[in-house]
Amino acid sequence: MPELTIHLDSHLKQPLYEQIYDYIRISIADGKISCGEKLPSTRFLSAHLGVARSTVETAYAQLLSEGYMEAKPCRGYYACDISGLYTVSSPALAEEPQTGKREAYRIDFSPDENDFSCFPFAAWRRVSKDTLAGSDATLLAAGEAAGEWALREAVCRYLYQARGVICRAHQLVIGAGNEYLLMLLTQILGPGKTVAIENPTYPNAYRTLENMGYRMRPVSGDKYGIRVEQVEAQQPDIVYVMPSHQFPMGTVMPLERRLKLLGWAAQKRGRYIIEDDHDSEFRYKGKPVPSLQGSDGSGTVIYLGTFSRSISPAIRVSYMVLPLKLLAPYRIKCGFYASTVPREQQTALAAFLNGGYFERYLNKMRRIYKGKHDCFHALLKQEAWVKQIYGDYAGIHLLVEVNAKQSAAWIVDEAKHRGVRAYALTEYLMQKEPRQAYANGFDKTLLLGYGARTVEELKEGIACIRGILAGQPK
Secondary structure, eight states: OOOOOOOOOTTSSSOHHHHHHHHHHHHHHHTSSOTTOEEOOHHHHHHHHTSOHHHHHHHHHHHHHTTSEEEETTTEEEEOOOTTSOOOOOHHHHHSOOOSOOOOOSEEOOTTOOOOTTOOHHHHHHHHHHHHHSOOGGGGSOOOTTOOHHHHHHHHHHHHHHHOOOOOGGGEEEESSHHHHHHHHHHHHOSSOEEEEEESOOHHHHHHHHHTTOEEEEEEEETTEEOHHHHHHHOOSEEEEOSSSOTTTOOOOOHHHHHHHHHHHHTSTTOEEEEEOTTTTOBOSSSOOOOSGGGOSSSOEEEEEESTTTTOGGGOOEEEEOOGGGHHHHHHHHTTSOOSSOHHHHHHHHHHHHTTHHHHHHHHHHHHHHHHHHHHHHHHHTOTTEEEEEOOSBSSEEEEEEOSSSOHHHHHHHHHHTTEEOEEGGGGOSSOOHHHHHHHTGGGEEEEEOTTOOHHHHHHHHHHHHHHHTTOOO
8 A cells, every 4th residue: 555645634632643543443444444455654654644753653553552453574564354353334334235245145046157167277378478478569559449450350250150140340349248338339329219128138238228318118028039019019219139049038039030020120210129149159959040130131230249158257348240330320429439348358369269269168168058958957857846947948047937836036035045046037027017927927937047056056956945845944
């Protein structure tokens, strides 16, 4: 810690050393100064605050005696672990809601967690090291707003070969996450749009577009995906769909429905389809399903994809393929934004794709996830409480309709008390109507992700739900 800025008031009755003492004590207790963090020397802090060195020394002596800090010979002062003491927080801070902290569970059936047991760390280290090994000063300069050209070309090749997406590198925009790209897209398309979106759906997409001022119109689907006649009734400007693997329902939109949706978009100028190609890399039944964008002849499909599932959510790299007619609006309205993904990370990812590492890793993960899928599916089929399993064509989660009087939401709450996190399908309904939930069996359906779970954890989680429905004690 190079400096510590403390507002000292010489007009207070409280001595200056006590003000320094209280500030550091509370900062350590609240976690603003973390355990093991180095504190400024008495000489530096006295000069920085404009007080006598003896004032700081007196405050430090009190903190040392009470165990808030320790002095290491020839090294300086360090904050201590005070978990064994007591927690001090100001009343104002205590009243603030705690946000962003994820609860810990012994088993979490999250649909968003990956299995990293076979991640090619050696290959990733190699491409990262090679990226930084040279003396290419351009890595330190500002890159292209839409993303590094090498990465956009590599993504283009991958999308054409794997997903049938027809595009050129200049149509791609690289960004840190789908949410960022959606915020960018609302500026390209302009304000005040109406969006028809499948219901239930991916909540982050719904909330992002809604936060940007778009009018959201949830549309229920059937076993083939979003119903185009209901889309037409809503008269939207945009339709947001996941045709290759709808989240969370897992439905695959057939060709006839796709062509009908493309026909709707082509009928009127200014209509667009946002295709979110969610979980398309991992498919376990039937033939590969090409992208909707590859069948688009009128330039109405905006394609979204990400490496969060196929590589890691930590790298925060997503991509958007814009139709040719939106390139000019992008350059005019958003071309001045700097890329949100660091250049060295983009360069390393491009090398990871071009070197064949990504393809080999993806093929390995397909086998691993298919093995988990088949095992989890077989285990669930043996359970008396399981009425139906669906959404099992792709991805890393299953939908399980429960044969019980209790609702899925009740089961989720009971499981939390036992250290197991399950998910109710109703959590993904955007405008929650009880009649719709009951009519479709959504209120009795659990969403259970298996991507990051071991076989033993899957068995244990299933046993927990079985015990809940059997009325067994915790």
